[in-house]
Amino acid sequence: MREVPTGVQGRLGVAIAAIAIALCCAAPAAAAPVTLRDVTIPASDGVNLSGDAYLPGARGRYPAIVDMEPYGRSTTTTYLKDGYAHVNTDVRGSGKSGGALCLLCYREQLDVRDVVEWVAHQRWSNGKVILNGYSYSAITALLGAALRPPHLVAVIVGHPPTDPYRDVIWQNGLYDQGFVAQWFAGQTAAQSLGIGPQRQITDRTQQEFVLETRELPLDGPVYRERSVLLREKRIRVPTYIYTGWADMFSRGDMWLIDGLAARHRLLWIDASTHHGTGRGGEVDAPYQQGSPVGGLTSLSSEPPKGEVLRWLNRFVKGRRNGIDRKPRVRYFDMGDRTWHSAPSWLAATKSRPRLYLSGAKSGTAHSLNDGTLSRTPPRGRDSYQESYVYDPTAGSSIPIDREGPDGFLPYAPLDQRFDEPHGLTYTTPPLKRPLHVAGPSELRFWAITEASDMGWVGRLVDVAPDGSARMMTQGWLRASFRRVDPKRSRPGAPYLPDDRQVPVSIGLQTLYRMDIWPIAWTLKPGHRLRLWLSSSDSPNHEPLPVAGRNIILHDSTYPAQLILGTRP
Numbered sequence: 001m002r003e004v005p006t007g008v009q010g011r012l013g014v015a016i017a018a019i020a021i022a023l024c025c026a027a028p029a030a031a032a033p034v035t036l037r038d039v040t041i042p043a044s045d046g047v048n049l050s051g052d053a054y055l056p057g058a059r060g061r062y063p064a065i066v067d068m069e070p071y072g073r074s075t076t077t078t079y080l081k082d083g084y085a086h087v088n089t090d091v092r093g094s095g096k097s098g099g100a101l102c103l104l105c106y107r108e109q110l111d112v113r114d115v116v117e118w119v120a121h122q123r124w125s126n127g128k129v130i131l132n133g134y135s136y137s138a139i140t141a142l143l144g145a146a147l148r149p150p151h152l153v154a155v156i157v158g159h160p161p162t163d164p165y166r167d168v169i170w171q172n173g174l175y176d177q178g179f180v181a182q183w184f185a186g187q188t189a190a191q192s193l194g195i196g197p198q199r200q201i202t203d204r205t206q207q208e209f210v211l212e213t214r215e216l217p218l219d220g221p222v223y224r225e226r227s228v229l230l231r232e233k234r235i236r237v238p239t240y241i242y243t244g245w246a247d248m249f250s251r252g253d254m255w256l257i258d259g260l261a262a263r264h265r266l267l268w269i270d271a272s273t274h275h276g277t278g279r280g281g282e283v284d285a286p287y288q289q290g291s292p293v294g295g296l297t298s299l300s301s302e303p304p305k306g307e308v309l310r311w312l313n314r315f316v317k318g319r320r321n322g323i324d325r326k327p328r329v330r331y332f333d334m335g336d337r338t339w340h341s342a343p344s345w346l347a348a349t350k351s352r353p354r355l356y357l358s359g360a361k362s363g364t365a366h367s368l369n370d371g372t373l374s375r376t377p378p379r380g381r382d383s384y385q386e387s388y389v390y391d392p393t394a395g396s397s398i399p400i401d402r403e404g405p406d407g408f409l410p411y412a413p414l415d416q417r418f419d420e421p422h423g424l425t426y427t428t429p430p431l432k433r434p435l436h437v438a439g440p441s442e443l444r445f446w447a448i449t450e451a452s453d454m455g456w457v458g459r460l461v462d463v464a465p466d467g468s469a470r471m472m473t474q475g476w477l478r479a480s481f482r483r484v485d486p487k488r489s490r491p492g493a494p495y496l497p498d499d500r501q502v503p504v505s506i507g508l509q510t511l512y513r514m515d516i517w518p519i520a521w522t523l524k525p526g527h528r529l530r531l532w533l534s535s536s537d538s539p540n541h542e543p544l545p546v547a548g549r550n551i552i553l554h555d556s557t558y559p560a561q562l563i564l565g566t567r568p
Helices: 006-025 106-120 136-146 164-169 177-193 199-214 229-234 250-259 305-315
Strands: 034-042 048-055 062-069 085-090 125-134 152-158 239-246 265-273 329-332 339-342 354-358 371-374 385-389 424-427 435-449 455-463 469-478 510-523 528-534 549-553 561-563
Touching: 034 106, 048 106, 062 106, 062 136, 085 106, 106 125, 106 136, 125 136, 136 152, 136 229, 152 305, 164 177, 164 250, 177 199, 229 250, 239 250, 250 265, 250 510, 354 528, 371 528, 435 455, 435 469, 435 528, 455 510
Parallel strands: 062 085, 062 125, 125 152, 152 239, 239 265, 265 329, 371 424
Antiparallel strands: 034 048, 048 085, 329 339, 354 371, 354 561, 385 549, 424 528, 435 510, 435 549, 435 561, 455 469, 455 528, 469 510
């Protein structure tokens, strides 16, 4: 046999040793995920709930993300490969869970707590539980978090309706027939088509959700039992909320992020609607599906996965990645398509200029009056007023979602000129420099009505040089619900308790304060800001069964003013 030189022997020995070490110390193959179907989760009252558990591997102990749905349990496992288990559960009375369905009731909230604690004590759990949800399941997560389950460490929710009275059923005394009818129709269609376990939802909501709430126009026990806003100070774990300007529930999310007791909280506001992006037919630039916006390739209804994962890793796994040092609010500007940050939502507003309603003609609108918005208040004995007869058909160009197009009503025209003839308009001169609207705004005005009650609808509109008019945001107010609670009000956002009606003094001057929903929108030079004011936005809200003439006052004695939230 041929002898191997000594030097070569040494090199071969080193190589063989290296290979041996590599083989011994190589990382084990990634564990195969494990799915546990239809696990039984006992509630504290003896009812058995049902869910699926998705585990990163057969061995190990993991933090777990819990989601509780009434529409059929979620199959989401977004963070499974990142070392997080997912437990997706049917709420009681739906899917394979026992008991009777009671939408968002206190018993359902207790179930959330029970599920969190059950998960924390499973052999595959490390005792750290995160509540997660979207829309309905986002409310269940927040309401459950307010009960402070001992093993809850974080909350991540998307597009939550934080107050069922103000966000879902009624807006300051006006019945939201658009959402209620469309939502109920969707559940009925799902049942008919056999999509998901919708039987219980349809049967129960036909009486409980649709009929009962329709007869409860005042805020009271039914709504308060389900209100996250009334429990905001009880939520102390790190909380991440994401929503979109075009979402019908976005206003409550702004109130919530500033009111939470949690030290660590983030609010992400993009351009999405409640159901994502895009629409059939006409497409408006800020909502265009697939368009690159601020680094995003599409306007999805949730933040990038990496952003949320950093949040989870920081507050669940303790990794110091710096996300806790970021400003609490990150929001998208719908006008100039840029991203901005602020330490709180209220802090996004740096100034509140007042624009006064004037009878001077702007020459730009085919409305009932074609008035102007001016920074100069009315002086001396100048007396201006406009009147119009209540038209219950006004508002046909408004999409169902509050600030933008949505899948509920994809054929609604976006150009607000269709509605101008049905109301009053007040328009600024062309802007010489950008106007950055950011935050809540308020419309204060004096009015006289001949009716026993009246609805008021105000919209902010971006008017381009070619005359096209895009709605930015809007607000609603029923005359008999005008009472303001100064203790709960915030700058630019009057809080109306809506727990009792105040009679309308027919024929007398009455002050109204309308909360215009928050928005971030930059109007470019050459554009104009327009206020549209009327008394109906059918088919969104049910028209009031009244008739009569309304008079809007705007003189030195009774000035009408738009208090606009802006940033530099």
